[in-house]
Amino acid sequence: MEINRRAFIASLGGTAAVSLMDSEAKADALEHWMEEQLDEQVAANQAKFPTVAEIEAQIETRNYRRGAGSLFVSGRGNVKKLTPMPKNPTLENFFELRFAPANHVLQSATRALKTGMSEEVILACLLHDCVLNLIKPDHGWWGAQLFEPYIPEKSTFAIRYHQTLRFYPDADAGYEYPDQYFRIFGEDYKPPQHIEATYKMLRNHKWYMEPRLVTVNDLYAFDPNAKVSIDPFRDIIGRHFKQPKEGLGNDNSPSAHMWRTLANPDQPL
Protein backbone atom coordinates (compact mmCIF):
# COMPACT_ATOMS: atom_id res chain seq x y z
CA MET A 1 0.00 0.00 0.00
CA GLU A 2 1.27 3.48 -0.79
CA ILE A 3 1.47 5.68 2.30
CA ASN A 4 0.48 9.29 2.02
CA ARG A 5 2.87 10.69 4.67
CA ARG A 6 1.21 14.07 4.85
CA ALA A 7 -2.27 12.60 5.37
CA PHE A 8 -0.93 10.17 7.95
CA ILE A 9 0.85 12.90 9.97
CA ALA A 10 -2.21 15.15 9.76
CA SER A 11 -4.38 12.29 11.07
CA LEU A 12 -2.18 12.25 14.20
CA GLY A 13 -2.50 16.00 14.78
CA GLY A 14 0.48 17.28 12.78
CA THR A 15 4.30 17.11 13.09
CA ALA A 16 4.37 18.64 16.58
CA ALA A 17 2.08 15.91 17.94
CA VAL A 18 4.07 13.20 16.14
CA SER A 19 7.36 14.45 17.61
CA LEU A 20 5.98 13.77 21.11
CA MET A 21 5.23 10.10 20.32
CA ASP A 22 7.75 7.32 20.99
CA SER A 23 8.61 4.93 18.18
CA GLU A 24 6.31 2.16 19.41
CA ALA A 25 3.35 4.54 19.48
CA LYS A 26 4.23 5.72 15.97
CA ALA A 27 4.40 2.15 14.69
CA ASP A 28 1.03 1.35 16.28
CA ALA A 29 -0.51 4.48 14.81
CA LEU A 30 0.84 3.62 11.36
CA GLU A 31 -0.52 0.09 11.50
CA HIS A 32 -3.92 1.35 12.60
CA TRP A 33 -3.92 3.98 9.88
CA MET A 34 -3.02 1.42 7.20
CA GLU A 35 -5.82 -0.87 8.32
CA GLU A 36 -8.29 1.99 8.06
CA GLN A 37 -7.00 2.93 4.62
CA LEU A 38 -7.31 -0.66 3.45
CA ASP A 39 -10.91 -0.86 4.72
CA GLU A 40 -11.68 2.39 2.94
CA GLN A 41 -10.13 1.12 -0.29
CA VAL A 42 -12.07 -2.14 -0.13
CA ALA A 43 -15.30 -0.25 0.53
CA ALA A 44 -14.56 2.11 -2.39
CA ASN A 45 -13.82 -0.81 -4.71
CA GLN A 46 -17.03 -2.53 -3.75
CA ALA A 47 -19.02 0.67 -4.11
CA LYS A 48 -17.90 1.10 -7.73
CA PHE A 49 -19.72 -2.05 -8.86
CA PRO A 50 -23.40 -1.59 -9.73
CA THR A 51 -26.12 -4.06 -8.79
CA VAL A 52 -28.13 -6.04 -11.34
CA ALA A 53 -31.11 -3.74 -10.61
CA GLU A 54 -29.00 -0.62 -11.27
CA ILE A 55 -27.81 -2.01 -14.58
CA GLU A 56 -31.38 -2.83 -15.54
CA ALA A 57 -32.45 0.72 -14.67
CA GLN A 58 -29.99 1.99 -17.33
CA ILE A 59 -31.86 0.26 -20.17
CA GLU A 60 -34.32 3.08 -20.78
CA THR A 61 -31.58 5.71 -20.68
CA ARG A 62 -30.25 4.50 -24.08
CA ASN A 63 -31.53 4.69 -27.62
CA TYR A 64 -29.98 1.34 -28.51
CA ARG A 65 -29.91 -2.13 -27.00
CA ARG A 66 -26.85 -2.97 -24.98
CA GLY A 67 -26.35 -6.17 -26.95
CA ALA A 68 -26.01 -4.46 -30.37
CA GLY A 69 -22.67 -5.28 -31.99
CA SER A 70 -20.07 -2.51 -31.96
CA LEU A 71 -20.29 -2.07 -35.74
CA PHE A 72 -23.91 -0.98 -35.26
CA VAL A 73 -23.52 1.53 -32.46
CA SER A 74 -21.20 4.48 -32.33
CA GLY A 75 -19.44 5.08 -29.04
CA ARG A 76 -19.84 8.83 -29.58
CA GLY A 77 -21.68 10.89 -32.23
CA ASN A 78 -22.78 9.39 -35.51
CA VAL A 79 -21.48 6.22 -37.09
CA LYS A 80 -18.95 6.61 -39.90
CA LYS A 81 -19.15 5.40 -43.51
CA LEU A 82 -17.29 2.12 -43.74
CA THR A 83 -14.58 1.32 -46.28
CA PRO A 84 -16.06 -1.25 -48.69
CA MET A 85 -14.64 -4.75 -48.41
CA PRO A 86 -12.56 -6.13 -51.30
CA LYS A 87 -14.25 -8.51 -53.74
CA ASN A 88 -13.05 -11.78 -52.18
CA PRO A 89 -12.50 -10.75 -48.57
CA THR A 90 -10.13 -12.68 -46.32
CA LEU A 91 -10.02 -12.96 -42.55
CA GLU A 92 -7.22 -10.42 -42.54
CA ASN A 93 -9.37 -7.96 -44.54
CA PHE A 94 -12.07 -8.28 -41.89
CA PHE A 95 -9.52 -7.66 -39.14
CA GLU A 96 -8.34 -4.53 -40.91
CA LEU A 97 -11.65 -3.09 -42.11
CA ARG A 98 -14.33 -4.34 -39.68
CA PHE A 99 -12.77 -5.62 -36.44
CA ALA A 100 -10.13 -2.90 -36.04
CA PRO A 101 -8.51 -1.98 -33.75
CA ALA A 102 -9.10 -5.50 -32.35
CA ASN A 103 -6.64 -4.74 -29.55
CA HIS A 104 -8.29 -7.07 -27.09
CA VAL A 105 -8.19 -10.21 -29.24
CA LEU A 106 -4.69 -9.43 -30.55
CA GLN A 107 -3.42 -8.97 -27.00
CA SER A 108 -5.07 -12.23 -25.92
CA ALA A 109 -3.49 -14.12 -28.80
CA THR A 110 -0.11 -12.46 -28.20
CA ARG A 111 -0.15 -13.66 -24.61
CA ALA A 112 -1.12 -17.17 -25.71
CA LEU A 113 1.74 -17.16 -28.23
CA LYS A 114 4.29 -15.93 -25.66
CA THR A 115 3.26 -18.54 -23.11
CA GLY A 116 3.65 -21.36 -25.63
CA MET A 117 0.06 -22.48 -25.98
CA SER A 118 -1.14 -24.76 -28.79
CA GLU A 119 -1.88 -23.25 -32.20
CA GLU A 120 -5.58 -24.12 -31.78
CA VAL A 121 -5.71 -22.12 -28.54
CA ILE A 122 -3.75 -19.20 -30.03
CA LEU A 123 -6.17 -19.12 -32.97
CA ALA A 124 -9.15 -19.30 -30.59
CA CYS A 125 -7.74 -16.37 -28.58
CA LEU A 126 -7.28 -14.38 -31.78
CA LEU A 127 -10.90 -14.95 -32.80
CA HIS A 128 -12.71 -15.35 -29.47
CA ASP A 129 -14.46 -11.95 -29.30
CA CYS A 130 -14.52 -10.87 -32.97
CA VAL A 131 -18.27 -11.56 -33.17
CA LEU A 132 -18.86 -8.71 -30.68
CA ASN A 133 -18.79 -6.49 -33.74
CA LEU A 134 -21.98 -8.21 -34.83
CA ILE A 135 -23.77 -9.08 -31.60
CA LYS A 136 -22.94 -9.28 -27.91
CA PRO A 137 -25.36 -11.62 -26.08
CA ASP A 138 -24.38 -15.28 -26.28
CA HIS A 139 -21.18 -14.23 -28.03
CA GLY A 140 -19.48 -17.57 -27.38
CA TRP A 141 -22.12 -19.43 -29.34
CA TRP A 142 -22.44 -16.80 -32.09
CA GLY A 143 -18.66 -16.56 -32.41
CA ALA A 144 -18.25 -20.32 -32.67
CA GLN A 145 -20.87 -20.44 -35.43
CA LEU A 146 -19.22 -17.62 -37.34
CA PHE A 147 -15.88 -19.43 -37.46
CA GLU A 148 -16.91 -23.09 -37.35
CA PRO A 149 -16.74 -23.76 -41.12
CA TYR A 150 -13.16 -22.50 -41.30
CA ILE A 151 -11.21 -23.52 -38.19
CA PRO A 152 -10.20 -26.67 -36.21
CA GLU A 153 -12.85 -28.24 -34.01
CA LYS A 154 -10.85 -27.55 -30.84
CA SER A 155 -10.68 -23.82 -31.64
CA THR A 156 -14.43 -23.72 -32.26
CA PHE A 157 -15.00 -25.51 -28.94
CA ALA A 158 -12.75 -23.00 -27.16
CA ILE A 159 -14.56 -20.01 -28.64
CA ARG A 160 -18.04 -21.41 -27.94
CA TYR A 161 -17.36 -22.15 -24.29
CA HIS A 162 -15.00 -19.39 -23.18
CA GLN A 163 -18.15 -17.32 -22.57
CA THR A 164 -19.38 -19.83 -19.98
CA LEU A 165 -16.03 -20.34 -18.25
CA ARG A 166 -15.56 -16.58 -17.80
CA PHE A 167 -18.13 -16.84 -14.98
CA TYR A 168 -16.30 -19.59 -13.09
CA PRO A 169 -12.92 -19.07 -11.41
CA ASP A 170 -10.31 -21.81 -11.62
CA ALA A 171 -7.38 -21.09 -9.31
CA ASP A 172 -5.39 -24.10 -10.59
CA ALA A 173 -5.53 -22.76 -14.13
CA GLY A 174 -4.79 -19.20 -12.94
CA TYR A 175 -8.18 -17.72 -13.68
CA GLU A 176 -10.04 -15.43 -11.25
CA TYR A 177 -13.52 -13.97 -11.63
CA PRO A 178 -12.92 -10.64 -13.38
CA ASP A 179 -13.78 -7.29 -11.78
CA GLN A 180 -15.00 -6.28 -15.21
CA TYR A 181 -17.87 -8.76 -14.80
CA PHE A 182 -18.94 -7.19 -11.50
CA ARG A 183 -19.06 -3.94 -13.44
CA ILE A 184 -20.96 -5.07 -16.54
CA PHE A 185 -23.26 -7.75 -15.11
CA GLY A 186 -23.69 -6.36 -11.57
CA GLU A 187 -22.06 -7.45 -8.34
CA ASP A 188 -24.98 -9.76 -7.43
CA TYR A 189 -25.34 -11.39 -10.87
CA LYS A 190 -25.93 -15.12 -11.08
CA PRO A 191 -25.47 -16.78 -14.49
CA PRO A 192 -28.66 -18.28 -15.94
CA GLN A 193 -29.46 -21.97 -15.74
CA HIS A 194 -28.21 -22.87 -19.22
CA ILE A 195 -24.79 -21.40 -18.42
CA GLU A 196 -24.61 -23.39 -15.18
CA ALA A 197 -25.56 -26.57 -17.03
CA THR A 198 -22.93 -25.85 -19.68
CA TYR A 199 -20.31 -25.34 -16.97
CA LYS A 200 -21.15 -28.71 -15.40
CA MET A 201 -20.81 -30.38 -18.81
CA LEU A 202 -17.44 -28.66 -19.41
CA ARG A 203 -15.94 -29.66 -16.05
CA ASN A 204 -16.07 -33.30 -17.15
CA HIS A 205 -15.16 -32.73 -20.77
CA LYS A 206 -11.81 -33.90 -22.16
CA TRP A 207 -11.43 -30.52 -23.87
CA TYR A 208 -12.14 -28.44 -20.74
CA MET A 209 -8.73 -26.76 -20.95
CA GLU A 210 -9.29 -25.42 -24.48
CA PRO A 211 -11.86 -22.75 -23.51
CA ARG A 212 -10.25 -22.42 -20.07
CA LEU A 213 -7.00 -21.27 -21.66
CA VAL A 214 -8.90 -18.67 -23.67
CA THR A 215 -10.21 -17.25 -20.38
CA VAL A 216 -6.71 -17.32 -18.88
CA ASN A 217 -5.40 -15.19 -21.76
CA ASP A 218 -8.54 -13.07 -21.82
CA LEU A 219 -7.90 -11.74 -18.34
CA TYR A 220 -4.64 -10.02 -19.20
CA ALA A 221 -5.72 -8.63 -22.49
CA PHE A 222 -6.73 -5.06 -21.64
CA ASP A 223 -3.36 -3.29 -21.59
CA PRO A 224 -3.94 0.12 -23.27
CA ASN A 225 -0.22 0.56 -24.01
CA ALA A 226 0.53 -2.78 -25.63
CA LYS A 227 1.54 -2.63 -29.29
CA VAL A 228 0.00 -5.49 -31.19
CA SER A 229 -0.35 -6.61 -34.79
CA ILE A 230 -1.69 -9.52 -36.76
CA ASP A 231 1.77 -10.24 -38.26
CA PRO A 232 2.86 -12.88 -35.71
CA PHE A 233 -0.32 -14.85 -36.45
CA ARG A 234 -0.10 -15.02 -40.26
CA ASP A 235 1.46 -18.50 -40.22
CA ILE A 236 -1.09 -19.88 -37.76
CA ILE A 237 -3.95 -18.40 -39.81
CA GLY A 238 -2.36 -19.87 -42.96
CA ARG A 239 -2.11 -23.32 -41.39
CA HIS A 240 -5.48 -23.45 -39.65
CA PHE A 241 -7.95 -21.02 -41.23
CA LYS A 242 -9.59 -22.41 -44.38
CA GLN A 243 -9.86 -19.20 -46.31
CA PRO A 244 -12.50 -19.69 -49.06
CA LYS A 245 -11.21 -18.60 -52.47
CA GLU A 246 -14.52 -16.79 -53.27
CA GLY A 247 -14.07 -14.73 -50.09
CA LEU A 248 -15.82 -14.84 -46.73
CA GLY A 249 -19.51 -14.19 -47.30
CA ASN A 250 -19.46 -15.41 -50.92
CA ASP A 251 -18.73 -19.03 -50.13
CA ASN A 252 -22.19 -20.31 -49.25
CA SER A 253 -20.97 -21.73 -45.92
CA PRO A 254 -23.46 -22.03 -43.01
CA SER A 255 -22.17 -18.70 -41.66
CA ALA A 256 -21.65 -16.83 -44.96
CA HIS A 257 -24.65 -14.57 -44.17
CA MET A 258 -22.97 -13.47 -40.93
CA TRP A 259 -19.87 -12.39 -42.86
CA ARG A 260 -22.07 -10.52 -45.34
CA THR A 261 -23.75 -8.66 -42.48
CA LEU A 262 -20.34 -7.76 -41.06
CA ALA A 263 -19.24 -6.58 -44.50
CA ASN A 264 -22.39 -4.48 -45.05
CA PRO A 265 -23.94 -3.49 -41.72
CA ASP A 266 -25.72 -0.54 -43.39
CA GLN A 267 -28.04 -2.78 -45.46
CA PRO A 268 -31.65 -1.90 -44.57
CA LEU A 269 -32.86 -5.50 -44.81
Ligand SMILES: [Fe+2]
Ligand atom coordinates in the same frame (compact mmCIF):
# COMPACT_ATOMS: atom_id res chain seq x y z
FE1 LIG B 1 -15.54 -13.16 -24.68
Ligand SMILES: [Fe+2]
Ligand atom coordinates in the same frame (compact mmCIF):
# COMPACT_ATOMS: atom_id res chain seq x y z
FE1 LIG C 1 -12.29 -11.55 -24.38
